[in-house]
Amino acid sequence: MPPSTAVESHHFAALGTNCSLFAAGRSPAELLEAEFSVRRLGARLTRFSAYSELSQLNESAGRWFTIGEELEALLRASLRAFEMSAGLVNIAVLPSMLAIGYTRPLSEGATVAMLEGARPLSPLPDVLSVRRGAAHVAAGSALDLGGIAKGWMADRLCEVLGPNALANLGGDLCAVGAGPDGDGWPVGVAGATLMLRGRGAATSSVRRRRWGEVNHLIDPRTGLPSRTGLAEVSVVAAGGFEAEVVAKTALLVGPELAQAYCAAHALAWWLGPADDD
């Protein structure tokens, strides 16, 4: 067995959740700088601040709006996610989020749900266009990057902190390199430990961020909270972004199709049935 590699770790709260960074050959100052980069990007991508880049883009619906490199890359990734998921991962979900009462951070409580205002979502390519340095959101549409942003940011952090690092942003994680002992990074997935090396993992769930009969995971086919017979899905895939997309899609397609979908798109997976099944 090769000798263990010294690993620096750093834990902090950001993006409304808990975050952890692990890296071999990196200093505490470098991990702290990575935390700052998460905070800076999170402040630009949140929908809960009227001053964020995302909110300004939503405010500019109906006309082209100048955006930074990171948001441009993330919007292009979101369009890929729409294709990968056959339309089930759609970031043009903000009107539905507002309709179900998710109008502010849940730490402040949900507001009254107005489900009659929810509508099936338009296909993302119909309402979002991206060109170099600018984006256009159709009038009446609005974006919420949700878990997509966390998986995508975890992948970017691993690029920065690599070649031997792990970034976990609220359960959406990416692991690159040989890990502490040369066999990859030991990561907990559904109670088991899996060795991840050049992989990502994510969990999509309707057990958290729910209030009353409402949960935060919107089914684009109805514009309403998901009710598919699955309550939680954990996935290992090629990266954090891809894992997030596959986990969310599997949860939305439901128990009949999720097994086959995961077999085609995931490297490991766990399907948790709905609690009332």
Add this chain to the structure above:
Amino acid sequence: MRTLLLKAGATLLTFATTAMAAVYVTSHLKNPVAPLRPTVLSAPSGATFSAPGGQLTVGPSVQPSDLKPVTSTYAS
């Protein structure tokens, strides 16, 4: 005269090659010992482990371990 001979020779060679290929192909329509499916389709698709509330399926490119995890994926 020489040109004509060359053309005739090339034509004969072409017809002969075509005829031999046709005979070979029709006599080797299939290999009776070939597997019914490509080997890759019968490769193991992954192991299944009991996990809280369901089953964890792990593909061949991911290794399970008894080590304590440094972190986990979870719903947030």
